Amino acid sequence: xxxxxxxxxxxxxxxxxxxxxxxxxxxxxxxxxxxxxxxxxxxxxxxxxxxxxxxxxxxxxxxxxxxxxxxxxxxxxxxxxxxxxxxxxxxxxxxxxxxxxxxxxxxxxxxxxxxxxxxxxxxxxxxxxxxxxxxxxxxxxxxxxxxxxxxxxxxxxxxxxxxxxxxxxxxxxxxxxxxxxxxxxxxxxxxxxxxxxxxxxxxxxxxxxxxxxxxxxxxxxxxxxxxxxxxxxxxxxxxxxxxxxxxxxxxxxxxxxxxxxxxxxxxxxxxxxxxxxxxxxxxxxxxxxxxxxxxxxxxx
Numbered sequence: 210x211x212x213x214x215x216x217x218x219x220x221x222x223x224x225x226x227x228x229x230x231x232x233x234x235x236x237x238x239x240x241x242x243x244x245x246x247x248x249x250x251x252x253x254x255x256x257x258x259x260x261x262x263x264x265x266x267x268x269x270x271x272x273x274x275x276x277x278x279x280x281x282x283x284x285x286x287x288x289x290x291x292x293x294x295x296x297x298x299x300x301x302x303x304x305x306x307x308x309x310x311x312x313x314x315x316x317x318x319x320x321x322x323x324x325x326x327x328x329x330x331x332x333x334x335x336x337x338x339x340x341x342x343x344x345x346x347x348x349x350x351x352x353x354x355x356x357x358x359x360x361x362x363x364x365x366x367x368x369x370x371x372x373x374x375x376x377x378x379x380x381x382x383x384x385x386x387x388x389x390x391x392x393x394x395x396x397x398x399x400x401x402x403x404x405x406x407x408x409x410x411x412x413x414x415x416x417x418x419x420x421x422x423x424x425x426x427x428x429x430x431x432x433x434x435x436x437x438x439x440x441x442x443x444x445x446x447x448x449x450x451x452x453x454x455x456x457x458x459x460x461x462x463x464x465x466x467x468x469x470x471x472x473x474x475x476x477x478x479x480x481x482x483x484x485x486x487x488x489x490x491x492x493x494x495x496x497x498x499x500x501x502x503x504x505x506x507x508x509x
Contacts (some may be wrong), residue, residue: 210508211312212246212501213254213305214323217298232485233324236497245501252312254305254322256297257346261307265342265376266351270333274340287335299340302325306343306481310351313477318469319508321492321501326439328370329395337394338374343481344375344437348383351435361384361433363424363467364401366441366483367393367451374399375493384431388419390444390452404425409452413459416444420466428474440464441483441506442496450486457492461499468507480504 218233240246259271273279289295302324309320309334328344329337344362351357362377364370364387377383384402391406398404405419428436442460444453471478480500485493 210246210250210318210504211236211252211309211320212240212250212323213252213261213308215254215301215305215319217294217301218324232490232493232497233482235484235490236494237492239498240501243496243498247503252305252308254301254308256300257304257307257341262300262303262341262346263351265332265346266330267333270335283334287340288338291340296340299327303341303343303346305349306479308349309479309506310347310435310437313479314351314356315399317475317477319471319478319480319504321480321504323482325460326366326441326483327481328364328373328439328483329368330372331375337368342372342376344370344439345373347479348377348437352382357434358382359431359433360384360435360437361427361431362437362439364388364439364483365444365463365467366439367421367443367448367453368441368484369393369395369398369404369406370401370439371395371397371399374401374404384427384433386423386427388416388423393452395452398495407453410454411444412454413456413462414452416455416459417462417466420463424467424470428470428476436476438467438468438471438478438480439483440467440480440497440500441485442493442500443484443486444483445487445492445496447487447489447492448485449488450484457496457499460496461503464500464503465507469505472507
């Protein structure tokens with residue numbers, strides 16, 4: 210089990226701008242305090258190079274990021290003003306996801322990023338607090354190096370992984386599975402290989418029954434070499450942006466099922482945290498921490 214985290218995951222934004230991810234350092238502190246992860250589990254991620262980013266994002270978008278020349282409209286689409294330190298931070302976070310993929314493949318185990326899950330980023334633009342698409346970049350790097358031949362992306366954030374779906378729409382080597390709130394952001398959904406749009410208020414039993422029905426069959430049919438799991442906790446009833454009705458225990462059961470499916474099929478798996486916007490920060494941290502607690506239980 211490997212966990213990637215960097216001090217650069219911490220950040221500040223100008224007054225008047227809010228970004229819902231102050232949770233990263235607090236999550237690490239909680240996991241260390243309770244003994245779920247120890248120092249030997251933690252790896253400082255290596256930032257991606259622009260050459261690596263170019264496997265997924267187009268030259269014009271990269272140039273705008275490098276020169277801080279995104280338009281006001283483009284920055285509004287992302288949700289915050291672009292600064293050099295935020296771009297550097299994004300390169301480190303995406304690098305953490307790639308590092309975990311290399312680790313998981315080498316040791317046939319699990320790698321977890323304290324951050325990541327930036328699935329709203331497209332080839333030519335960012336959206337929804339996402340600048341770089343960490344799963345897409347990691348997938349393309351592995352595929353281009355022939356380290357894998359098939360990847361299954363399991364996106365269980367409450368928001369559809371529209372950027373990821375669009376990026377791999379014509380690539381049979383990556384199967385995109387998104388289970389999300391049907392009436393939630395983004396308003397215009399892209400087409401994943403499999404989309405399960407859930408109605409508002411969906412609770413644990415209905416949610417888990419969908420997962421139990423589809424995930425084992427997908428693994429059997431797709432025969433992936435690697436699973437990429439986006440484990441957002443914004444499906445909680447308490448989530449301000451979620452619209453679903455799940456409990457923390459329901460999400461914990463969800464995580465356990467995904468990990469057990471990977472383990473039982475002898476598949477490496479990587480995890481990025483994705484969203485979580487409950488009113489109480491302690492609920493967000495506890496729900497995310499459950500993902501790591503379950504991973505340690507299964508993979509220790």
